Amino acid sequence: MAKSSTFVCQSCGAVTAKWSGKCEACGGWNTIVEEGPPPPLGTNAGKRGKGRPFRLEDLKTQDEAPPRRVTGIGEFDRVTGGGLVAGSALLVGGDPGVGKSTLILQALAEYAKAGGRAVYISGEEAMAQVRLRAARMGLSEAPVALGAATCVEAILSTLEAGPPPGIVAIDSIQTIWTGALDAAPGTIAQVRTASFDLVRYAKASGAALLLIGHVTKEGQIAGPKQVEHLVDAVLYFEGERGHHFRVLRAVKNRFGPTDEIGVFEMTGQGLAEVANPSELFLGDRSGRAPGAAVFAGLEGTRPLLVEIQALVAPPGYGTPRRAVVGWDSGRLAMILAVLDARAGLGITAHDVYLNVAGGLKIGEPAADLAAAAALVSSFSGRALPPDCVFFGEISLSGDVRPAPQAELRLKEAVKLGFKTAVVPLGTRMTSPGLALREIADVAALADFAGDGG
Numbered sequence: 001m002a003k004s005s006t007f008v009c010q011s012c013g014a015v016t017a018k019w020s021g022k023c024e025a026c027g028g029w030n031t032i033v034e035e036g037p038p039p040p041l042g043t044n045a046g047k048r049g050k051g052r053p054f055r056l057e058d059l060k061t062q063d064e065a066p067p068r069r070v071t072g073i074g075e076f077d078r079v080t081g082g083g084l085v086a087g088s089a090l091l092v093g094g095d096p097g098v099g100k101s102t103l104i105l106q107a108l109a110e111y112a113k114a115g116g117r118a119v120y121i122s123g124e125e126a127m128a129q130v131r132l133r134a135a136r137m138g139l140s141e142a143p144v145a146l147g148a149a150t151c152v153e154a155i156l157s158t159l160e161a162g163p164p165p166g167i168v169a170i171d172s173i174q175t176i177w178t179g180a181l182d183a184a185p186g187t188i189a190q191v192r193t194a195s196f197d198l199v200r201y202a203k204a205s206g207a208a209l210l211l212i213g214h215v216t217k218e219g220q221i222a223g224p225k226q227v228e229h230l231v232d233a234v235l236y237f238e239g240e241r242g243h244h245f246r247v248l249r250a251v252k253n254r255f256g257p258t259d260e261i262g263v264f265e266m267t268g269q270g271l272a273e274v275a276n277p278s279e280l281f282l283g284d285r286s287g288r289a290p291g292a293a294v295f296a297g298l299e300g301t302r303p304l305l306v307e308i309q310a311l312v313a314p315p316g317y318g319t320p321r322r323a324v325v326g327w328d329s330g331r332l333a334m335i336l337a338v339l340d341a342r343a344g345l346g347i348t349a350h351d352v353y354l355n356v357a358g359g360l361k362i363g364e365p366a367a368d369l370a371a372a373a374a375l376v377s378s379f380s381g382r383a384l385p386p387d388c389v390f391f392g393e394i395s396l397s398g399d400v401r402p403a404p405q406a407e408l409r410l411k412e413a414v415k416l417g418f419k420t421a422v423v424p425l426g427t428r429m430t431s432p433g434l435a436l437r438e439i440a441d442v443a444a445l446a447d448f449a450g451d452g453g
């Protein structure tokens with residue numbers, strides 16, 4: 001045991017001088033692991049350069065727009081902000097099994113087919129397994145350079161020996177380790193140091209680096225959170241088990257917007273792009289069951305129609321039950337309270353279930369009105385008109401507030417054949433094709449939805 005080794009909590013990163021069963025910082029049990037002394041930052045990656053600050057105006061002559069590596073997978077390129085920036089590092093995080101390896105292998109294959117040099121290094125699967133997967137996805141002809149390695153020094157010397165790649169993918173950061181540290185692979189120190197060295201390589205060589213990271217339960221193994229600050233962009237790949245839709249979402253991007261999503265469908269031959277996600281999240285709209293309302297939402301620059309389903313049932317014994325999938329449960333509690341206080345419904349005593357169709361997660365406050373409509377509809381037992389969309393934020397006073405980009409939402413509704421939109425007061429639409437029903441507050445909504453439109 002090295003004398004100066006430290007003990008690091010694998011859950012929160014707290015450093016202590018001695019081992020203990022419980023981390024004092026985060027309260028986690030059995031999360032503290034012994035790690036060797038950390039090397040001074042960057043020792044592993046080369047000598048120190050002489051730092052000299054530049055003046056911003058002196059840098060003006062450089063190309064304004066950074067060069068981008070476009071993969072040809074439209075949904076992926078849009079989320080990255082128009083392609084991967086040369087010399088940048090991007091982290092793709094997600095639950096194990098969601099499809100990260102599949103997505104990245106497909107992106108690399110498309111990039112390589114178009115003539116780019118793509119390198120895929122797997123620390124999890126043997127070369128034969130990667131080839132099998134590629135064959136199943138119909139990509140065995142793609143000229144992607146494959147490698148199976150876990151030691152960062154070996155990876156870097158292999159990369160430096162060949163011609164500089166356009167895109168390098170490392171699958172996954174949790175398997176990569178550096179010989180400069182004593183700690184076991186997957187610990188925070190290993191993941192950070194190895195990622196740091198790879199990021200330095202990307203900056204020096206101009207390759208775009210893709211790091212894949214598993215989001216782990218309770219952070220038992222150092223997760224993507226530990227390297228988010230090292231990289232230029234962070235994408236999360238999400239999907240509910242049992243649904244075949246997958247959503248790629250940007251949560252940090254130094255070179256593009258952070259509210260874009262890309263929608264994919266997992267098929268037998270890998271991931272397929274979904275060009276019109278609204279059709280996918282709407283479900284079957286032929287029947288008129290009470291409790292379903294269509295929300296005209298927005299994800300980044302893209303409008304997205306999605307069905308919100310509610311079930312209000314007579315209460316059983318004890319505290320009323322609440323269950324929410326795809327929406328914020330605090331938000332649901334608030335909407336229920338506002339419906340009771342401002343529209344006099346008496347709904348809070350009932351059991352309430354709310355579900356967003358297709359396994360999508362909604363974060364927009366503009367979904368309030370659609371959720372409230374679904375709740376009132378289920379409570380009253382009257383179905384809403386099937387050709388009607390909703391959007392608008394509900395305040396605690398019961399007023400319905402405007403939502404951004406109304407025009408974009410309404411246009412999408414017209415495109416998909418909807419006839420009516422229930423909207424906040426003052427919403428205007430320049431293009432024809434939709435009847436606007438302006439709603440001032442939840443009492444007016446309760447009248448509308450309670451009568452079945």
Ligand code: TYD
Binds near residue numbers: 102
């Ligand atoms: P994978 O990309 O290995 O996930 P991750 O790298 O995020 O752990 O994908 C795993 C799941 O995807 C696996 O359970 C099977 C499914 N899958 C398909 O349904 N079709 C396919 O063509 C492929 C390659 C995977």
Ligand code: MG
Binds near residue numbers: 102
């Ligand atoms: Mg994988």
